[in-house]
Amino acid sequence: MTTRNRPLSPHLQVYRLPLLALMSITHRITGVGLVVGLLALAAWLGAAASGPAAFAAAQSLFGSFLGKLLLTGWSVALFFHLGHGVRHLLWDSGWGYDLPQAYASARVSLGFTGVLSLVALIAIWF
């Protein structure tokens, strides 16, 4: 069979997603993850509203190893979603559709996510 050098459709199992596509799907995944975080925040507030004992239990839960791990995940997810969300706002304003600009904004938002995640990491674990 002759192989022709023609474009293939992006079949997900064999096609390595380019950075911009990865950013896009990560935005959606972090959004869903943050919904779970919202439920955790609701539980935390509910514990506080139930009184000092329940709040202390919730605080020790979020201060545990697993709790800190989850808080780290939600922090990173929030900073990614925030950074990439700003890119969406820029696109909505009509800016940034050219590939060089799209890659530049991707790198800036990833840098933003990285720096704030590092700060959150230090704040949570140290």
Next chain:
Amino acid sequence: MTLRNPIGRARGLGSAKEGVGHHWGTLVTAIGLIPLSLWLVISLAGLGGADYATFKGWLSGPFNASMFVLTVLMVIYHAQLGVQMVVEDYVHGEGIKFGTLVATKLVAAFLAVFMTVSILKVAVGV
């Protein structure tokens, strides 16, 4: 001239003409959540390991209580729009899709009330 066939129109298929409102809702809450989410992260970081009295003291100020309620309501509105989009993209059965969307809206409404009541109970309760 319309390209829709009569049976399609009779069944109510096609665009519901409400997509723009959905997008604007996401966009405006996204802009609001840029400062609000950062405020929430910084506030929660300061409350790590706090006891009930400390949390109550922090939440007693009208600014913090207002910001918390505003953040929670805006997050919930933004989140339910996002979940709706994800459900519409990935859930294909009409029955299960309808059920999931209705459940999303009702859970969002419950969370909005529950989290607001919880905040106010700690903020102004004895």
